[in-house]
Amino acid sequence: MTLIATESLTKVYGGGVTALSDLTVAVEPGIVGLVGANGAGKSTLIKLLLGLLTPTRGRIQVLGLDPTADTATVRARVGYMPEHDCLPPDLSAAELVTHLGRISGLPRTVARERASEALRHVGLHEERHRPVGGYSTGMKQRVKLAQALVHDPDLLLLDEPTNGLDPAGRDAMLALVQRIGTEFGISVLVCSHLLGEVERICDTLVAIEGGRLLRADHIAAMTSVTDVLAVEVSEGTEALAARLAALDLPVTREGRLLLVPLADQGTYDLILGAVAELDLPLHRLDQRRHRVAELFARRENSLV
Amino acid sequence: MSEPTGVIHDIGYQRYTGPRLGRRHVFGALYLHGVRTTFGLGRSAKAKIFPWLVVGIVLMVAAAVTAIRSQIGEVVMTYAQFADAMSWLVIFFVAVAAPELVSRDMRSGVLPLYFSRPLPHADYPLAKLLALVTALFLLLGAPQLLMFLGGAFTGDGMGAVWDELLDLLPGLLYAGLWAVVFASVGLLVASMTGKRAFAAGGIVAVFLMTTPIVGILSVLPSQTANQLAGIASPPTLVQGVGLWTMRDLLVTEANTADLDLGAFGPVYALAAVALVAGCVALLLARYKKVAAR
Structure with missing residues (x-):
């Protein structure tokens, strides 16, 4: 099965800004690195994958589904970790992740169980009952990852997961992402503007620049x-x-x-x-x- | 066969194969979360102070009214008048609750986490709106229920209970009208900004700043302008609809309404419907835009 497939995908924003132009790419399940400079169109691609935006032209498929038509089905099977700060400071991590699990359609008790499981997997234990406002950047990134994982998605979309982390935090986050991709059996799309980071953990690399595809291939082929x-x-x-x-x-x-x-x-x-x-x-x-x-x-x- | 106890195994990551609930359940979860948020439940102690202060005041007023009635036999206010008398408290409650419901989410940037989930973009504002309507209705309805219980048990026989009930039901309907109008206006204002203080100020301003317009219109030499003046401000608009539909319950000897509608009662009702519909439409449009961000 193809994880993500696009066919001459084009997105032009209202103001006439072309974010993606004629992008055709197909990637297999696994850990996929999406690399490009700021403004290359990475976030636009993620929003198209989530069905938050509709393509101007062309087609896009996620897990064999069209995110524009089967939005709810796609989103139930996809987890999204945004780039920016997105955690209410006065809720505890456990409460927030449980609530978001319910919004993803998990029954109440299941949501609570899976929330503490997800937080445990990302390395948050007792501190999960404290308000998020007092967390370090590294812990916040882990909570953001946990909320994307809580409903057991088939695909994780991670937008700059190492943003703002120190070198040790980056290594830990990348190791975690690699573990999710290999041990958990969940496909991951990691967005980054840092090539060196992504090439360490991904199986497939998609590079875009100015909304156009630069190269998409297995990492093995690229380092042949x-x-x-x-x-x-x-x-x-x-x-x-x-x-x-x-x-x-x-x-x-x-x-x-x-x-x-x-x-x-x-x-x-x-x-x-x-x-x-x-x-x-x-x-x-x-x-x-x-x-x-x-x-x-x-x-x-x-x-x- | 039982395994030896006291051993903890790390069973690693477990895939989830159980049921995933549909749109109605997700909406319900968000709605309940909203109702709890308005009363500060599941939140810090600080968030509970104001809502419960207001709840305390309205219940105390209701208890006092009931006590006076049972002791002296004088009806201080009818069920319907209760909502009118509490309007300022309701406005302050909305000014705190509406920003708590929507501005906070906007400020913390949590909205992308909602809109990347199987939640249609219209469901988020609608669940929040319904939560605020429910909270306001509870705020105005619960004290009326208290007054009803007091009135029904001091009266004689089933006939008195029945009479009380016939008075209570329009009162509750009127409370529902207050709740719907105030919630939709308040939530729309709050959804414009992520800053809670601005949102609260904006809500109070909308209700407060429109009152002088009513004042000016009601002293103009034109009688038509006087009679339509109440439409300019949400509280007087709601009162106008109330006066048109249940004049005898709102106007008593002790409390004569200063609003003269003339023959424009239906206009007030239409204006109220239009106001709510307009606010909801703008709210939906607002979140359609926010969701795509």
Whole structure:
């Protein structure tokens, strides 16, 4: 089954602002990263997925349903964590999450049980009975996540879940999201403007820019092996570079690494021979993986 | 076979396969939550002070009226007059309750959490409106019920109880009219702002600032203007409808109404209906816009 599918999806706001233009993408269940700069159209896409906005043109499907037509059905199966502050300060986390569970259609006692379960899963225990106003940013983010989880959705939409968190808080939140996606069996769409964060946990990456699709693919495909060999030696990097250049290999330096284009199996032998001759301690010799950031870096450079 | 007790297992995340209730239940949950909120139930002690102070006052007035009637035999106020006499308290109650119901949610940004759930955008304001109507009706109806119980038990025989009941029912209907008009106006004003103080001020202003207009209109040389003056302000509008439909219950020797309707009674009724319909329509339009944010 396709988790999210759009077909030339276009959203033009009343003022003539085009937030999304001709977006066609299909993603499979799992953890999906939605990456783009501020104003790229991430929040608009989320609102379209929730049926809060109707597309100007094109089609959109969530869990095989049309959010514009089957709004209630879609929303019953989707959990949404907004980017901004959205917690009333004078309610306790337990009360708020229970109430929102009931609004999602859970019976009264079930809502109470699942609220404390959801809060436990995000790591809030006894403090859940205190008013939210006294919580730290990290705890508030956890409550926001718990309220999205309380009705056991099939898809979670998380808008910038690491917003405002310190590095340790970010790691904890990302680990939690990863756990939800893998152990809980709930698909997750994580929105972020920080690529490095999302690529650590997601299976699929969708990158948008200015309302247009930049790239959508499995993270594995994006970080696929390339025909470049990376060589690292503990010492004598200069000497090795000179030696390899003398062997007619177009070598480039990148920090402590030497990059050599892989022509055929012979390239390995040439490099190993050179290292052996110079008697250098070889650290690594492997085929280079693309880092996702490079895909964007190239594009950004071309824009400059 | 029973498992050994005293062992706690972390059974991990459990998927939910039970029933998911429909729109009516969700509406009911939101409505009940609203009614509780207006009286500060499930909230901090501070939130309970004002609503229960008002409840205390109206019940005390009702108890006093009942006591005077049973001891001296003098009817201080009829059931219908009770709502009129309490109008200022009702206005203050609305000024506190309506912002509590809607402005607070707007301020804290919690609305996206509601509108991303299977809750049609019209249901949110309607549930809140119904909650406020219920609260106001309880506020005006409960004391009348107290007065009725007092009156019925001091009277002689079933005939007296029946007479009391016939007096009570129009009184309750009149309380319902007060509740509907004040709730719809108050909630619309409160839904415009996230700041509770502004909302409360706005509500009092709507009811207070329109009173001088009534005053000015009622001293104009034109008799038509005088007779239509009450329409300009919600409290006098409601009183006008009351006077038209149950004059003998509102106008007694002890309490003569200063509002002269002439033949414009039906106009007052139409104006009241139009006011409520207009407020509800604007409220729905307001939340249609808010939901898409």
